[in-house]
Amino acid sequence: MPDLHVSLPAKLTEVRNLSAAVERFGDANALPQPTVFIINLALDELITNAIMHGTFDAPDPKIDIHLEIEQNIVTLIMEDNGSPFDPTGMDADDVDTTSSLEDRAVGGLGLHLVRTFAHDLNYEFVDGRNRLTVHHHFKPESE
Amino acid sequence: MNIEVAEEREGGALILLPVGRLDSANARAFESIVMEHIGNDERRLIFDFGRLSFISSSGMRVLLIAAKRLSANEGTIALCNMQDHIEEVFRVSGFDQIIPIRDSRQAALELA
Numbered sequence: 001m002p003d004l005h006v007s008l009p010a011k012l013t014e015v016r017n018l019s020a021a022v023e024r025f026g027d028a029n030a031l032p033q034p035t036v037f038i039i040n041l042a043l044d045e046l047i048t049n050a051i052m053h054g055t056f057d058a059p060d061p062k063i064d065i066h067l068e069i070e071q072n073i074v075t076l077i078m079e080d081n082g083s084p085f086d087p088t089g090m091d092a093d094d095v096d097t098t099s100s101l102e103d104r105a106v107g108g109l110g111l112h113l114v115r116t117f118a119h120d121l122n123y124e125f126v127d128g129r130n131r132l133t134v135h136h137h138f139k140p141e142s143e
Numbered sequence: 144m145n146i147e148v149a150e151e152r153e154g155g156a157l158i159l160l161p162v163g164r165l166d167s168a169n170a171r172a173f174e175s176i177v178m179e180h181i182g183n184d185e186r187r188l189i190f191d192f193g194r195l196s197f198i199s200s201s202g203m204r205v206l207l208i209a210a211k212r213l214s215a216n217e218g219t220i221a222l223c224n225m226q227d228h229i230e231e232v233f234r235v236s237g238f239d240q241i242i243p244i245r246d247s248r249q250a251a252l253e254l255a
Contacts, residue, residue, distance in 0.1 A: 104207060
């Protein structure tokens with residue numbers, strides 16, 4: 001099972017090429033379709049978060065994505081060369097999923113989705129780079 | 144990045160059918176299209192997700208803004224024909240409590 005490694009410029013439009021690569025990775029590894037969807041959802045949310053709320057001072061803002069599978073666990077590692085930014089520091093309880101339409105806040109939903117569907121989500125600042133690690137457990141499709 | 148949005152009219156409602164992915168790459172384009180319709184005084188909007196394969200919070204944000212705008216103008220909104228994985232995202236976000244979701248377009252038309 002080959003790992004997937006993709007390095008992309010920190011731009012929202014790059015999410016598209018990445019999702020196509022993740023689909024191919026899913027096909028090659030016989031990942032269930034809902035798992036592929038959740039990985040692509042997490043990538044869209046985490047990349048959007050890094051670009052919209054992080055700060056990139058480097059001349060070549062870059063995001064590196066690494067995916068691997070071991071024993072029915074997909075590990076997603078996202079690294080970027082922006083300034084230290086820990087999205088997991090945002091309080092999960094602050095996400096508004098219950099108020100009325102009039103009062104419902106528009107933001108903050110992305111990370112809530114990542115957390116809800118992932119087994120865990122961890123942040124580190126390593127070697128001058130932000131690193132987010134997401135684990136997702138899945139049930140292999142019966143053969 | 145653009146998004147293809149098919150448009151149909153049925154029973155006085157405008158049906159919008161986004162095609163493919165609605166994500167951070169094209170949510171702005173989708174927002175422009177939806178807001179233009181609301182700005183043109185469309186009061187009954189149905190989003191038929193029968194041709195939608197993926198949505199992220201960037202796309203859901205547009206639906207929330209549209210629902211707020213329509214509600215403030217005594218308009219109505221309904222969603223229909225969602226694939227299961229997309230409906231799950233709406234459910235864990237609590238959007239199913241504030242925006243009506245129906246299995247079929249016919250059922251959505253009865254609301255909107």
